[in-house]
Structure formats: structure tokens, C-alpha cells
Amino acid sequence: MASHPFVAMNTIEKSFNGVPVLKKVTLEVEKGEIHALLGENGAGKSTLMNILGGVHQPDNGQIFINGEEVKMADPHVSQAQGISFIHQELNMVGDLRVYENMFLGSEIRNKIGFLNVEEMCRQTREILAELGVTINPKEYVRNLATSYKQLIEISKALLHKSQLIIMDEPTTSLAEHEVSRLFVLMKNLKKSGVSIIYISHKLKEIQEVCDRYTVLRDGQLVKTDVMENENLEVITKLMVGKSISQERYVHGHEFGEVALEVEGLTSAGLFKDINFSVRQGQIVGFTGLAGDGRTELFESLFGYRKKYSGIVKVKGKPVKINHPRKALQAGMGYVPKDRKENAIIKDLSVIHNMSLSSMGNFERLGFIQGKKEQQKFQTYKEALNIKVHNPRITIDKLSGGNQQKVIIAKWLEAETDILIFDNPTQGIDVGAKQEIYQQILMLAEFGKAIIILSSEAPEVMRICHDINVMYHGEITARFTGEEASEEEIMHYATGAKREGEKIG
Amino acid sequence: ACGSSESGGSGSTDEEASGDEQLTIGISLPSATHGWMGALIDSAEKQAKALKESEGIDYVMTNAEDPNTQANDVDDLIAQEVDVIVMLPIESAALSPVGQKIKDAGIPLVIVDRELENDAATVVVKGDNEGIGVNAGKYFVEQLNGEGKIVEITGPPSSVTEQRGSGFKEAVASESGMEIIASQSGDFSTEKSLEVMQNILQANPEIDAVFTQDDGMALGVLQAIKEAGRTDIQFVTGAGGAKGVFEDIQNDGLMKATFLYSPTMVEDAVKIAGDIAKGEEPAEAMVVKEATQVTKENVDEYYDPESKF
Amino acid sequence: MKSRMSWLWSEYSVIIAFVIIYIGASAMNPRFLDMNNQLNILMQVSIIGIIALGMTVVMLSGGIDLSVGSVLALAGVVSVLALNASGSIWIGVLTALLVGSFAGFLNGLMVAKGRIASFIATLGMMAGARSIALYIAEGGSVSGEVSGFTAIANSDFWIFDFPVIIFFVMAVLIYVLMHKTRFGRYVYALGSNEKAAMLSAIRVDRIKIGVYTLIGTLVGIAAVIETSRLNSISSSSSGAQYELDAIAAVIIGGTRMTGGRGKIIGTIFGILILGILNNMMNLMNVSPHLQGFVKGLIIIIAVVFQKRE
Amino acid sequence: MKSRMSWLWSEYSVIIAFVIIYIGASAMNPRFLDMNNQLNILMQVSIIGIIALGMTVVMLSGGIDLSVGSVLALAGVVSVLALNASGSIWIGVLTALLVGSFAGFLNGLMVAKGRIASFIATLGMMAGARSIALYIAEGGSVSGEVSGFTAIANSDFWIFDFPVIIFFVMAVLIYVLMHKTRFGRYVYALGSNEKAAMLSAIRVDRIKIGVYTLIGTLVGIAAVIETSRLNSISSSSSGAQYELDAIAAVIIGGTRMTGGRGKIIGTIFGILILGILNNMMNLMNVSPHLQGFVKGLIIIIAVVFQKRE
């Protein structure tokens, strides 16, 4: 073919603070194709896309659009070239309304230059309907669940009528049905000639929608090929250098005493009459759709939210938890979701993030022992395979997956008997995911009680002994890990079925 | 009392106005940003309280940071239909139209400290800012025999500072041997003056005398000289009439003279206002508090151990 | 109904605080409700009110402007000089606007291009503008010499003073700007999440420069009113601490310190609360030394009443 | 090597700015390098320096404290009264510390439990504390009557004045507190991401209260030094605008306005830069009218030099 690819990035090089992140990477995307960009956490995917989107400048290399060289000096230039970018980190303006976010930077105005609110709302409603979402366009974004924010980010990119859409992990907090709607949309876009670069750690998705793929490893191009007939095992191996099993992990082993017992927990408008218990060594999952209230439930249990009623017993003793500190003292740890907002302290170093919840372990006579912190971090670095050159840099310099591992290390260090993980593998590559699962299993074998919240049914099916399904703030079904099927879970999660008597 | 006021009982339900005539003095002063003003405000309030007890004359007192706020305060006083207003204008020029407004409202006006540019005032009770500078200048020429290196510590930029400074400069300029080698602001603050004087001492190995525009600042200057152990400086003068300065003069300290500018001048103004409120004609339209030179000879006449200033 | 109330409360708690204070003031002093007094209050808040409108925009964008008082003094001084030199009122007014907006523009440049924290950039401007004003006016005040200039601030329109009308018109203009144009939208976006705004291809720098230029222009307008009201402006005291009153009004009005959230309407009620407080303290004759205490306390109570996040 | 330099630059650009200013000052005035002058500068910055240490902690936690100057005046006034009443120096000192830390504790309560923006809470405290100080001292100043009290600030240790030693000791203590104890770690965490800090089981409220109580205590210490230095404190002018100098020092020192990032070392150099500036302007006899301009300009230049994010 004589014609040029729509986008060509040639021998792109980039380093941060002297550390090379991209080494002569080349990427070509044809018109009307969906191109998967794959790689471990920290492989350089987002960085490559940030260069294409004008957020970062490459140290070396060129970018061609339709065969013409373009210098992506800032996001403005990139957008003018017909490129939309859905960033990995959500970039919503919380204090603006949905439609205001949607049209931010490209408002529709009437003849005298005033904003045309009605028209913008209409178009917002339209585009959201295509994704199967009904949100009031005038709702403030800060009041929405993360999944909605992500859908709005996607819609915003769709609105621009771009020729290329970069989607950097767009589905991390989407539920199954939302993802499938998105895929339908992507396929339609493809038909109308729009190209998409798709980054995700969910390989099943990749196989479903992508035409070609490119794998990066440690900033180097490993392979570019067509997706068709390619085996997932092979791709995984390209990414992480070893094969990963997709089997169910959890084995039955003896559970200990009841570690956490919850009776009749209710909070107006968020959840009601929640009953469950977790034994030592048991892994209990909670799943459901966005807005089912499971996050609020466990934020309340952990003392972050104070307005709730009901009985909470830890090891049989009733406890009154009204602050996370009390929860920690009672023996609970909590790895929250949305790590950027809730978990990482971006101005603290990696080591200091690790030690934050258990300073007592590192103190002597009231003073912090820096050496001890460092040694301890070294053990976690090896145990959890945390990729970081220098643990004294601030945590925001790490890739998302590695940040998550540091947060897990933080709670391991706190040595609580009960550990709650909310979306623990959000945005984490398959290799790291497996490592995290193994850690969780090991913790269970040590006798810790584990609770996992996830909107991905397959995830809870793989690692949980027991699975609770939530719908509108209530537990509507309870399965054992073996008997659960994705289909069944979906029925309960969407409210199509409920199992009142079994839950009590 | 308020004979010219025609709005006697204009539907207002004010019980004081409807009953037997309650006399009220309105007082509008700057806010207490330095010692002298703090003392003045206090004197005014004490005098007003005394009048309230002895004569049953009520008072309303306001403080402002800037001319516009003071204009607002005066508006409030006029709206309250006070019988007489005592005002210390933050800036003469700016408050002159305000004075006119008071006059137009038919309210007698007693001005303290700084004159207005028009004839709105019924009575003026003022110190002599320019006199402070002139008298100090004369004193310097006399003591130094027309020759010497002088340091000036001024107040923060304002018309008071301007007047005291220009009076001093004029008087000193009469002798060609007199030289002002440094002129820095001590912000009417003891601590700031201490610091500024330390630095000036550093820059100038030879100083004959120091003129300060305020007694509070003079105390800081004394401390700086003491700490530096300098012996070349023959004397320091102040202005105002603060207790601490009088004591230093009495004890033969470095402080040799100060020039009266007492915050108690406001007491006279309030008393006069009380008389006007009662319907008496003021005895004189202009009461000038001389910038009397206080030295070792006459300090005991003015020293008051109970003074707050 | 209940949710209606709670919405009203969360969005407009400052109005409720205002109503409570208003009722309290009426109960405490019958003179408060006097029509004249009410009009006085409006007049008194108009200058700071105009500045507070601009401050709202700046604070919504996530910044702060400490230089407003000093810039007001500088714009006033320069414009009076231009007025006297040219004899033309228009030139005087235009000069004030130009000086104000140029100072604002410089602030904007420092914040947007120099990446200096707005607190420090405008602190520098605060010191610098005051300094230049003092230098030009030699520390004193300057007075207008062109008849007719005082008419700007001292005329009425029906029962309202002209400054009140200007304040009202400005409030409407800024309201429209913030809620009906994309400039306003971008200011909110920038204050709420600067990175997201930038990634939406908004030219964040221009918006910032615009915001500071806007407040500078409003300060220029305020300078015209202030100068014309008293036909003079003081280089040392005019505008002193206006920034604190303006910021207090904005925060009482419910705007978040860090930007992104807040309303013009809130600020208007915030400034009215401050105006009523000052007025009441003058009416009630609170001891001058204690006025700061009372004012501080009520501001804090008004803020506590507001919705917490 | 190159990366070493750029690291130094990014972490310690304030030190480089300091060195440049220091060299510039030496070149402009030979007296600057005089040992006495150097010691003077240290002495002059010690009071604001102690306050700036506390301000660094407050600003690292994401807050601000505008009340430091007023609380200093209040603590000074009350402690002198206690000193005179009891005749015991220890009781005087203890009173200052107690008043300071109690005022700080109240600030902390308002910010942590009342959820009031620190700007407004401490603005209220600023008005309130000044007000009470003026009320207690009746607008004037109060002087110590116990011999030996002045020794606190006026003794030396080797070549260093005692206040300089106190400043140094405090700097080391605060450094250790911020970098070697969990309190410090929590302050950084809180300033960087309050929600994440809370979800890490940190008692955010207590840390906030602690932070404001700490700065209050430091202000109490500063009050002792200030009062002891001149054996008196003025309820009206002492501590005026200290907050601006302290905040300027912190920001020049590279601490981020929104918290989470910054260093004690930076603040120390920030305060030294300010001290050198004031010293140089006095040494060079810069017109008081222009000092604000020069100071504002150099602060802005020093900040521009810093690393941008």
C-alpha cells in the first residue's frame, strides 16, 4: 500500500529524570482500526500516548499524521489534529455539571456569545443515551460514582467527532454491561472510519474488540501483530515474560473463628440491613454494579462515614467505630478504591507512603528510624515485586500498578487481622494482578479475614470463598465461590432476581 | 440643643428622641494602630464616660482605618442625629468634604489634631505638628552649635509625618553645617525603630544626634544606641510626651528633650463638645496645644506617673 | 418540601445568616431600620462591594488578590494627577481604570506566566503599588481641582446614591459574565481542577490573566468612586485593609478558599453582612477596643452556619 | 554531576537565591559584612523567625495563620500583667506560652472541628486577640516592673544574643519534629491529601489542632522575647503585620501555599533573605516611600527563581 497510516510515531524516545521510559518505540495506527496497546504497569503506554496527545514532549523521534510531520506542542495542537484523549486518571472538573464537563473547552454559544445551555444539555443526553446511561446533565460531577465519571470522559471524547480516540484504560471502573455498550459504540465508530488506540489490562476485552495489538515491555517495542487468532497466553507471555494461569486460585482450607460480624447495618439512602460475617482465613467478596453502595458500606465500617446504625462485632466483641483510627485499633485495614484520591499521598515518598499507617513499627523513643523503614520496604519490594528505582522519590512518579502495591504494603505493615480491599486490582496488569491475588491468598492462609469489593464478577469468582451480591444497598444473594456463575451474579446484581430468604 | 435640626419626631420610634431630649456626642477617630492613637482613643472614651456620668450626655464612638471608612462612620453619626461631632480626620483633604456635610446637616463639629481645609469646623483643638519639627530643629541647631550629623526616624508615610519632617528640615536647613545623614521610617513602633536604628548605627560610624517623630520610637532608638554601646551620639529627642521618655529625661539619659503632643488633647475636645451640646457658645474657635519643649528643667511639670501613654 | 429547604440551606445559607443578622439588628436598635440608615449601609458597602465582586472571581479561579487596597490608592493618586493636569473628568476616570487594569494584568502575568503563588505575587504588588503611590504623592494626599468630579460619587438616582447604582450594575455584569459566558465557565473549571481544565484544551494562562485584569479594572472603578466621594485620595491610608474586608465578604458568601465553588450572590450578601455589622457597632456604641472582637466573632459564627463539605 | 546540580537547584533554590542576595549586599555596602551587622541581622530576624517556623508547619498542613501578630500582642500584654502581679519571671513566661498556645488551640478547634477555612478562622482571631489586648491595656502599652525580666532577650551567649540561640534551638526542634517524628509525617500527609490521610487511620483533627497549638506556643515564645527586649509591649502596634513577613518567609523558602510540600531549612533562608533586605535598605538609606517597592520586587524575583511544578 502506498498510502500512509493515519498516525505514525517513529523511534520515540523519552526519559524522566535521566531514567529512560521509552526506547525507540514505533507505533502505526491505520484509519478505522482499533489498536490495542499492551504492556505491564510502567511499560510506558501512557507516556507514549501523552506524547501523542501533546501532554509530554518526546526527547527524540517524530510523529506523522497522514504522512505529515506534526509537532504536538500542547493538548490544543493534538486536539486540532483530530485526536481525543481519554486519560488514565480521571480528569473531571468535580465542581462543574455533567454537561459543562462534557463541553468544557468547546462550548456551544448562541449568536451574542452567551452559552447555549439547552442545546448542550440536549446533546449530552443524546450521547449518554448511546452509552445506555441516564444522568441528569445538570447534576454536579462530584456527586457521581466513579463509573459515571468514566463514562462521561468517554462521551466527551466521542463528542469531538475526532479521527483518533486514545482510550487509556477506559473501563477500569465500569461494570460488565457498560463495557459491552462501549464496545458496540467502538465498533460503530470503527465502521465510520475513526481509529482507536485502546489500552487495557483486561485481555478478554482486548480480544473482543481490537484488530491489531502492540506490546511494550520496559519501554521497548516487543511485537506488533494482528489480533485475529492470536492466543491470549502468548500475548500475556509477551507482556510479562511468563505465562499466567486464569484458573480459580482459592483452595478450601480450614477457617478459624469469626473475625468480623455485622448485624443490621443501615445508613439512610446508602445501604440497609446488612448482615454478614467473615472468619479468619476466609476471603469474602462483594460485587454488584456501580452505585450499589458497597463502597459506602465499607467506608462506614471503617469509620470514615459516621452516620450508620447496627452492630459490628470484631472477634465477638461489639465495637463502636467512628474514625479510621478506631478501625485500625479494632484490627481492620482498608485499601480504598480510586487510589489517586483516596490512597496515595503524592508528596510523600514511596517508603513514607508504605509506613504511614503503622508508624509505631518504626519508632524508637518517639523518633522514626529511617533505616528500619527502608529495610522493611525492601522486603515488600521483593515480596510484592514493586518496580521502583529509588524508593525515596514521591509515589506519584510510579505507575498505577506499582502505586497500588505500595498501598497494599502499607496495610500489610499495619498487621491487621481483617483486611478490606476495594477494587484492589484497578488498572493493574495481569502479571501484577496475579501477584496481588497470591498475596491475598497467602494472607488468608495466615489466618487473616479478607474482604474484597470488586465490580468484576470474574475477579471475585477467582479468589473468594464466599461471594455477596449487592443491589441498591442490599445484599441480594450469597454464593460460595464454586457454585457461582457470572450469569447468576449478573441476575442478582441488576436486580432481576433476589433471594430474600437465604440472606435473612 | 440641636436647634437647627428640623426632623424632631419624624416617625421614628426612638424613645430617647420622643422623651426629654437626650444629648449625644458623636466621636469619629482613626483606629488604634500605634501607641499615641491608642492612648488618644482611650482618653476620648474616658472623658466621654465622665461626661455621661456627670452631665448625662451620651456618646457614640467610631474608629476607621482609612478615610473612606471614616466618611462612612460620619454618615452613621449624622443619621443618628447626634448633637455634636468630634472628629480626628485621618486625612485633612479627604475629610474636608465630610466636614462640610456635617456643617450642612446643622451639626456643630469639633476637630481634633488635624485641621480641615475648609471652615466647616466650629472649634479646632489641635497640636502643632509643624511646630514639633520646627522647635526640634531649633533645639538641634542650638545644642549642636549649627554643626552636626543628624539621623531622623520618621513615622509611617502620612501627613503627620510629612508636617513634622518638613518643619524639622526647614529649621535645620538654616545652618549649612547641619546634615541629615539618614532618614528612615520607624512606623511609630518601638520594635521597628529599634531594628531600624541598629542598622543605621551600622551604616553611620559618626552620628551627633537623633530626631524621632514620636516618643514610642525614641524608646526603641535609645535601646539600639545602648546595645551598640555608642558614645558619639549626644542626644535623642522625641515627640508626644510619653511617660517612659519623661523618666529618661529625669534620669539624665540620652533623651534630652521631647515636644508635647499629648493624646489628652482629645479630652479638651470632648469637653468642648459637651458644652456645645448643652447649647453653650464655645469660648474660642481655635485651641492650639503648643508643641512645648520639655527638657530637664520643666519635665516635672508634665510628668504624670499614672499616664497610660 | 424538606429537600427544598435543605437545598436552599446548602446553596444559600449566607442569605439565611443575613436574614438572622438583619432581624437581630432591627431588634437591637430601632434606628437601624430607618430608611436613611439602610441607604447609608448600601452606600458604605458599595466600594468594597465592587472590589469583592472581583475578589470572588479571583478566588473562584483558585487565587487571591492582596493588592486591591494599594492598587486602589495608586489608581486614585494617578488619576487625580491626570485629572488636574488635563482638566477633563473623562481622562481622570480613564486613567484610574487603566492603572487598575494594568496592575491587575501584571498580577495575572506573574501568576500565569511566572508561576508565582498568587498570595506572594499580589503581596509583592501590594507593597509595590503602595510604594509608588507614596512616592508620587510624597506620602500625603492629593485633591481634585476640577469641579464636577465629585459629582460622580455624590449624585443620586431616585433614592439611590450613584455608587450604589454602579455596584448594582457591576454585580449584574459580573453575574452574567460568570454564568452565561465561557469565560466564567472556565474560571470555575480552572479553580476546581486546573489540570483537567488544561487537558480540555482551555488556555488556562489567558483565563488567569483575564481574572486578575478584571479585578484590577474593578479596583479602578472603586478608586474613581472613592476619590470622587472625598475629592481626594491619601497615598498612605486609602484602601488600607480593603483586601481583608473583601476576602472576608467572599468567604462569608460561601466561596471556597481553594476555588471552583461559590457564587456572586453569596458575596453580595457577605458584603451586606459586613456592612450591617459595622453600622450596628456604630449605632450600638460598642467600645472601640472591643469592636474587632465583636466583628471577628460574628464573621466566624456566620461562616460556621454554612454548609460543611 | 549535572543531575546533582539540578537536584540541588530544585530542592534548595532558596539557598542559591540567598547566596546571590548575600553577595550582592556585600558588594553594595562594605559595612554589610561587618561582624556586628551580621549578628544584628540574626537578632532582628529571630522573633519573626520563630513565628515563621510555626507558620511553615501550619502551611505544610494546608492552612494559614493570620493571627500571629495579634496573638503576640495579647500574649505579651497578659504576660507583663502576670509578671508584675506575681513578681515572678517564670510566671510571666509561662503566661505568655499559655496565652499563645491557648489562642492557637482555639484556632485549631475552629479549623478542625468547626470546619472553618483557616484564613477566616485566624482572621477572626486576629481581630479578636488584638481587640482584647487593646481592651486590657486600654490602648496603651504595658511595661515590666520586675528586674531581671529584660535579661531574657538581652543576654548573650558567646557572640550570639540569646534570642538568636532560642531561634536556633527552636529551628532544630521543629526540624526534628517534622522529619523524625510521626507528627511531622502526618502534617505532610494531611497537607498533601487530607482524605487519604484520614483513610490511612490518621486522626486528622488532632493533627490540625496540634499544628495551630504549636504555632501559638511559638508565638508565645516570640512574645516573651519581644516583651523582654524592650521591657514593654504595645497593645496597638506590637506584632502588626508580622503575619505577612512570616508568610512571605515561608513562601520564599519554597513551601507550597496549598501544603504538603516544603522545608524548614527553606524557611530559615527565607527569613534571612527578608532580614538582609530590611538591613540593606536601612544601610543604603532607601527612601521609606520606595522601600515597599524594592522589597516586593526582590521577594518576587526570589520566588521566580524557584523551581516550578
Ligand SMILES: Nc1ncnc2c1ncn2[C@@H]1O[C@H](COP(=O)(O)OP(=O)(O)OP(=O)(O)O)[C@@H](O)[C@H]1O
Ligand atoms: N511525570 C513523570 N515523571 C517521572 N517518571 C514518570 C512520569 N510519568 C511516568 N513516569 C515513569 O515512566 C514509566 C512509564 O509510566 P507509564 O505511566 O507510561 O506506564 P504505563 O505503561 O501506562 O503503566 P500502567 O499500566 O500502570 O498505567 C514508569 O516507570 C513511571 O514511573
Ligand SMILES: Nc1ncnc2c1ncn2[C@@H]1O[C@H](COP(=O)(O)OP(=O)(O)OP(=O)(O)O)[C@@H](O)[C@H]1O
Ligand atoms: N459524596 C457523595 N454525595 C452524594 N452522593 C454520592 C456521593 N458519593 C457517592 N454518592 C452516590 O452513592 C451511590 C454509590 O456510589 P459508589 O461510588 O459508592 O458506588 P460503588 O458501589 O462503589 O460502585 P463502583 O465501585 O463500581 O463505582 C451512587 O449513586 C453515587 O452517586
Ligand SMILES: [Mg+2]
Ligand atoms: Mg498508564
Ligand SMILES: [Mg+2]
Ligand atoms: Mg494503570
